[in-house]
Each structure stands twice: as structure tokens, then as C-alpha cells.
Amino acid sequence: MDLENQKRVKEFAEKYGKDKLIVLLGAAEGEAAGLAAETVTLGDPTYAGPLAGVPLGLQVYHICEPEVKEEIDPKIYDEQISMMEMVLDIDDIIEEMTAIREQL
Amino acid sequence: MNQYSVIKGVGYTLAITPDMVLHNGTTQTVERERNNESEYLKNITSHIRSYEDAVNYIPNQIYIGNEKPELLDEMEFPWYDKKFDGSEKGKFGDIIPEDEFYGLLQICDVFELVKLEEKFSCEVKAKMEKSILGEERASVLDKNGGTSVENLEELVKEEAAAPLYFEGKLVGAIKRAHEIDVNLSAHVMTENLVAKASSVLSILYMLKNNSIEPAEIEYVIDCCEEACGDMNQRGGGNFAKAAAETAGLKNATGSDTRGFCAAPAHAIVQAASLVRAGTYKSVIVTGGGCSAKLGMNGKDHVKKNIPILEDAIAGFAVLITENDGVSPIIRNDVVGRHTVGTGSSPQDVLTSLVTSPLESVGLTLKDVDKYAPELQNSDITKPAGAGDVAAANYKMIAALGVKKGQLDRKDINDFVIQHGMKGWAPTQGHIPSGVPYLGFAREDLMAGKIKRIMIIGKGSLFLGRLTNLFDGISFLIESNPGIEEKKETYNETEIKEIIANAMLKLANEILSE
Structure with missing residues (x-):
């Protein structure tokens, strides 16, 4: 995850509290989604950014996961996300995201 | 003359710069600053490949035009470990080694900033005299007489010069152009000279390979991602005119167009419009490469035990001229654009760039034979x-086709194969952005193998921290239908028909009143 984004996530967690924050990802690959999810839960696996060694343990989902999809107005989801649903390997993304959440 | 402008010629070049990967790529320089003893820095040298391996690398052979992109469809992935017999001489331009690139940096330096060690300089000069640069330009290297390694070490240590290494040895230095101004620091001057030099090289090959006289060129648009200027005008420019000078384009002026990775597409639309408007007869769009991006993904490559594949400074030059009746035409009247109000979802972006411009002229996705979006080497x-x-990108275009009812969902993969291609371009931002395909597209459009292509440029403007907006621009290129001759004479029957139609129109108007 971009170092600047790590900093912002860390600041939001401090400002609003970890329990009141959900990180929503839009990564196009399972691996990239998994890395971002790991960064905001267990800490930056590359040890390069502000979240290195900082296990925030935040709730994290990908926009294409069913838990998120059912919370969104279907019309808006169709306009904004449905095209990408056809493109992305959703099963791979769900698998990566679930694997990270199970470590919490 | 209201004729479309045409793609008259292309030039694509690569400079293989393994030492610059280590000393100028930001992934490496940032790592060195943070943790000089890191495992990555210890291991990276063993992942640097030889010049021969870089020349024989299939994506590089495609970039300079020796192989076609279709070859990648036949190759088993990955490509870096496949043996191939390539050549540094390319149909669209050459691959040059790092020592000659340093010589070129000095040729492009008119402020005495580049210093090369005397013996190294003599060896490079001998090679460059026989190259496209020629004896006159190579004679610039004569000024290195008396420059020793000790002189260079002193420049680096005492005057904050940027060192130039070749095969691990200090062979040159680029001095700062101002003591305080960071915009003229040795670091910035190095990046700007790299961009200028790789642009010059591509322009020279474009001219040579298409038998174009330098004096014919009237305007140059540079679309690289660097900025040149001083503390009072940080991005003042002008890379285009600076490169034109070294390339000997004495009748040209020019200017710079910026837009991150979308800049080449913006620049080509501008050039095509300038030529069609009659402002200039011939415009070169050029972009040099980026030393900061060398080894950008090096950490992942080392971690996965593969060679550092981002070891090339790329450049390109495209000549756009008045319609010659043969070369492919640029449809500057069918331009897709991502506007301020477009929105940022992939769906919004692709609609604005792909389907909207096609729909404006009654075309569907399948009417475009090939799409050239971001052609990064995978x-x-x-x-x-x-x-x-x-x-x-191709999957997204196909998925949009499904949303628009132009494709069945089951046909997505077929669409990707038929209308797409595998990427081969170095990951240097603006370089992969559609333009690497122009050379092959020109050939296939002229040979009648295809009729219409779309170039799609996309830019991530948030990187400049002035806006979070996305950007993109696209345009069509089509095979040339030939110049339409304006009809000057009419026969008697045609004149009678024109008069009859006019009288009928008049009669109808009177009746309707």
C-alpha cells in the first residue's frame, strides 16, 4: 500500500477509533487486495511505511465482496461496479481477503 | 486543405542502463537513504542482467520493431527466461548500451555539466562516430581530455555532482547547474538530460528510417514526464526545442505537453489538429525516458528471484504530416475525452474514452480492429x-460492450484475443501508453490487414497532488482512403439536375408558405 495512504489510514484510526472504521478496497488483483488488507490489519508486510509493525486490526473488505455489495443501492452498484465485476477474479479476491481476516 | 493528418513515421529506441538502475532508480535511491545495509541492496546486483540478455529480451525486440506483438501470443509466459536471438539494430530504432548513452548525455549537454573520464570518453567516442550520431556530434566528447577518476570523485564529493558508473566503475559525473536551486541540482539535471537524450535518439532514428530531411520538420511536441526550469519557473520547459536543436531540426520550434501517462495521446491529437489546421506541415511528437523509474519494481523482482527487467531508458518519436494519400489518417474528429465531470469509476472512464466517441460516428466496439491502451510488459x-x-484494459472494454448490449458475456475472452494484444513496453509511465503500437499499426493499416485502431491514453493526475481527477484521451487511426480530389467541372446532365433540385426546393418552400 502506498506510503501516503498508510499514513492516512493510521491517522484516521487514531482520530476516529479502530472500531468505527472500515477500510474498503478496490484493488484489481487478489494479491494486491490481500497485501493492502494485511497492511491495515497485521501491519505493512514490506516494512516500508508508517504501518510497519503497527497491527491496526481494522475491518477490511473489497468492494466486490458480497457483504459489501448487499449494503449498496443496486442501481448505483450497477452503474459504478458491475462492469468491473465481469473483469475481476472475484473468487480469488474473496479468498485472499478471507484469509487475511481469519488471521485476526 | 481539409484533409486528415497522417502518421508518416515512427522511431523507438532503448538505452540499456544497468548501473543507472542501481544509482538513479528511485526504488534503489530511497532504499539506500533509508537502509543502506538492506538485504535488497545487497542482492540486487546479482539480479542485473547483461546487455546481451537485455537486447535479446523479446519485449525489447518488439519495442524496436524487429518482432511483431503477435509473437507474444505464441510464447509461453514468462518471457524473461526464454532464449531468443535478437539484434540491437531495430526496424524502428536501435538499442544502445550504457556507455554510449553517457556519451549521448554529454552531446545533449550544452552547459558543460557532464564530465567523462578521458579514456572512457575516447572509447565511447570511437563507437559513437560510427553510430547514427556521427562524427560531428561525437566530437563533443573531445572536451574530456585530462578528466581523471580523481577529478570525478572530487566533483561528486565536494560539489554534489551525480556520479555516472559503467560496469561498476566511476566513469563520469553530472554537475549541478546551480549551488542552491534544487530544480537545477545534479539529480534533476541528470533526469532531464536522460529525457532529452533518449528523445533525441528516437527522433534521429525516426528521421533516418523514413528518409525525412531534418529541415522539413516545423514543430516538435515533447510529452515526457519530467519538468525543466529553475526556482522561478520550475516547469518552464522546453524539452521539445532542446531536443530539436541537438537533432538538427533547424526549421522547427516546439513546446511541451504534460499529462502523465496520457500526455502522448494528448500530444498526438494536438499535433494532428495543428497539421490539419494548416498551422504546421510536419510535427514530431516525442517522449524521452525516465531514469527515476529504472528498477521501479525491483524489490518484487528480486524477491521472486527474477532479473531486474526495468533496465531500459525508452524513447519514441512519431511524425505527423499533411495527408500523403497513403499513410494512416488520424481521426482528430473522433476523440474520446475524460472530462472534469466524467466521474472516476472504470465504467465512467471507459464509456468516455471508448464507447462515447465510437457512438458519435455510429460505430460499435467491434468496428475497431485493435485497441492500444496501456501496453505495459506483463x-x-x-x-x-x-x-x-x-x-x-481489454477485459474492461469487453465488459463495457456487454453492458452496452454489443457483446455477449461469453464472448469477452474472444473479444480480448481478437481486439487486444499482449503488452511489451517498458514501464516508464508515458512510454507504454498506446504509442508503442503506432509503428505496427501503421504497417498493418497500410498493408490492408486492419482498417481501424484506437489509441487510448490514461493518466493518474493525483500523483501531482493538485487534483484527484483521473485523465484520459483517445482517438482513432484509420487506413487512408486516398486524397479526395475536389471536383471542378460538371457535365450538362449534372448541371440540369442541380438546377432542377434547386427549383423543386424553391417550389416546396413557396407551397409551404
Whole structure:
């Protein structure tokens, strides 16, 4: 995850509290989604950014996961996300995201 | 003359710069600053490949035109470990080694900033005299007489010069152009000279390979991603005119167009419009490469035990001229654009760039034979977790086709194969952005193999921290239908028909009143 984004996530967690924050990802690959999810839960696996060694343990989902999809107005989801649903390997993304959440 | 402008010629070049990967790529320089003893820095040298391996690398052979992109469809992935017999001489331009590139940096330096060690300089000069640069330009290297390694070490240590290494040895230095101004620091001057030099090289090959006289060129648009200027005008420019001078384009002026990775597409639309308007007869669009991006994904490549594949400074030059009746035409009247109000979802972006311009002239997605979006080499991006960028673009275009009712969902993969291609371009931002395909597109359009292509440029403007907006621009290129002759004479029957139609129109108007 971009170092600047790590900093912002860390600041939001401090400002609003970890329990009141959900990180929503839009990564196009399972691996990239998994890395971002790991960064905001267990800490930056590359040890390069502000979240290195900082296990925030935040709730994290990908926009294409069913838990998120059912919370969104279907019309808006169709306009904004449905095209990408056809493109992305959703099963791979769900698998990566679930694997990270199970470590919490 | 209200005729479309045409793609008259292309030039594509690569400079293989393994030492610059270590000393100028930001992934490496940032790592050195943070943790000089890191495992990555200890291991990276063993992942640097030889010049021969870089020349024989299939995506590089495609970039300079010796092989066609279709070859990648036949090759088993990954490509970096496949043996191939390539050549540094390319149909669209050459691959040059790092020592000659340093010589070129000095040729492009008119402020005495580049210093090369005397013996190294003599050896490079001998090679460059026989190259496209020629004896006159190579004679610039004569000024290195008396420059020793000790002199260079002193410049680096005492005057904050940027060192130039070749095969691990200090062979040159680029001095700062001002003591205080960071915009003229040795670091910035190095990046700007790299961009200028790689642009010059591509312009020279474009001219040579298409038998174009330098004096014919009237305007140059540079679309690289660097900025040149001083503390009072940080991005003042002008890379275009600076490169034109070294390339000997004495009748040209020029200017710079910026837009991150979308800049080449913006620049080509501008050039095509300038030529069609009659402002200039011939315009070169050029972009030099970026030393900061060398080894950008090096950490992932080392971690996955593959060579550092981002070891090339790329450049390109495209000549756009008045309609010659033969070369492919640029449809500057069918331009897709991502506007301020477009929105940022992939769906919004692709609608604005792909389907909207096509619909404006009654075309569908299938009417475009090939799409050229971001053509990044997936050998580089996949191990770095960024996937196959080109394939992702094609899948998105196809998925949009499904949303628009132009394609069945089951046909997505076929559409990707038929209308797409595998990416081969170095990951240097603006370089992969559609333009690497122009050379092959020109050939196939002129041979009648295809009729219409679309170039799609996309830019991530948030990187400049002035806006979070996305950007993109696209345009069509079509095979040339021939110049339409304006009809000057009419026969008697035609005159009678014109008069009859006019009288009928008049009669109808009177009746309707």
C-alpha cells in the first residue's frame, strides 16, 4: 500500500477509533487486495511505511465482496461496479481477503 | 486543405542502463537513504542482467520493431527466461548500451555539466562516430581530455555532482547547474538530460528510417514526464526545442505537453489538429525516458528471484504530416475525452474514452480492429502484483460492450484475443501508453490487414497532488482512403439536375408558405 495512504489510514484510526472504521478496497488483483488488507490489519508486510509493525486490526473488505455489495443501492452498484465485476477474479479476491481476516 | 493528418513515421529506441538502475532508480535511491545495509541492496546486483540478455529480451525486440506483438501470443509466459536471438539494430530504432548513452548525455549537454573520464570518453567516442550520431556530434566528447577518476570523485564529493558508473566503475559525473536551486541540482539535471537524450535518439532514428530531411520538420511536441526550469519557473520547459536543436531540426520550434501517462495521446491529437489546421506541415511528437523509474519494481523482482527487467531508458518519436494519400489518417474528429465531470469509476472512464466517441460516428466496439491502451510488459508488472495491465484494459472494454448490449458475456475472452494484444513496453509511465503500437499499426493499416485502431491514453493526475481527477484521451487511426480530389467541372446532365433540385426546393418552400 502506498506510503501516503498508510499514513492516512493510521491517522484516521487514531482520530476516529479502530472500531468505527472500515477500510474498503478496490484493488484489481487478489494479491494486491490481500497485501493492502494485511497492511491495515497485521501491519505493512514490506516494512516500508508508517504501518510497519503497527497491527491496526481494522475491518477490511473489497468492494466486490458480497457483504459489501448487499449494503449498496443496486442501481448505483450497477452503474459504478458491475462492469468491473465481469473483469475481476472475484473468487480469488474473496479468498485472499478471507484469509487475511481469519488471521485476526 | 481539409484533409486528415497522417502518421508518416515512427522511431523507438532503448538505452540499456544497468548501473543507472542501481544509482538513479528511485526504488534503489530511497532504499539506500533509508537502509543502506538492506538485504535488497545487497542482492540486487546479482539480479542485473547483461546487455546481451537485455537486447535479446523479446519485449525489447518488439519495442524496436524487429518482432511483431503477435509473437507474444505464441510464447509461453514468462518471457524473461526464454532464449531468443535478437539484434540491437531495430526496424524502428536501435538499442544502445550504457556507455554510449553517457556519451549521448554529454552531446545533449550544452552547459558543460557532464564530465567523462578521458579514456572512457575516447572509447565511447570511437563507437559513437560510427553510430547514427556521427562524427560531428561525437566530437563533443573531445572536451574530456585530462578528466581523471580523481577529478570525478572530487566533483561528486565536494560539489554534489551525480556520479555516472559503467560496469561498476566511476566513469563520469553530472554537475549541478546551480549551488542552491534544487530544480537545477545534479539529480534533476541528470533526469532531464536522460529525457532529452533518449528523445533525441528516437527522433534521429525516426528521421533516418523514413528518409525525412531534418529541415522539413516545423514543430516538435515533447510529452515526457519530467519538468525543466529553475526556482522561478520550475516547469518552464522546453524539452521539445532542446531536443530539436541537438537533432538538427533547424526549421522547427516546439513546446511541451504534460499529462502523465496520457500526455502522448494528448500530444498526438494536438499535433494532428495543428497539421490539419494548416498551422504546421510536419510535427514530431516525442517522449524521452525516465531514469527515476529504472528498477521501479525491483524489490518484487528480486524477491521472486527474477532479473531486474526495468533496465531500459525508452524513447519514441512519431511524425505527423499533411495527408500523403497513403499513410494512416488520424481521426482528430473522433476523440474520446475524460472530462472534469466524467466521474472516476472504470465504467465512467471507459464509456468516455471508448464507447462515447465510437457512438458519435455510429460505430460499435467491434468496428475497431485493435485497441492500444496501456501496453505495459506483463513480465514486469505481474510479479509486482499489478497483473496484466493490457489484458485488464481489454477485459474492461469487453465488459463495457456487454453492458452496452454489443457483446455477449461469453464472448469477452474472444473479444480480448481478437481486439487486444499482449503488452511489451517498458514501464516508464508515458512510454507504454498506446504509442508503442503506432509503428505496427501503421504497417498493418497500410498493408490492408486492419482498417481501424484506437489509441487510448490514461493518466493518474493525483500523483501531482493538485487534483484527484483521473485523465484520459483517445482517438482513432484509420487506413487512408486516398486524397479526395475536389471536383471542378460538371457535365450538362449534372448541371440540369442541380438546377432542377434547386427549383423543386424553391417550389416546396413557396407551397409551404
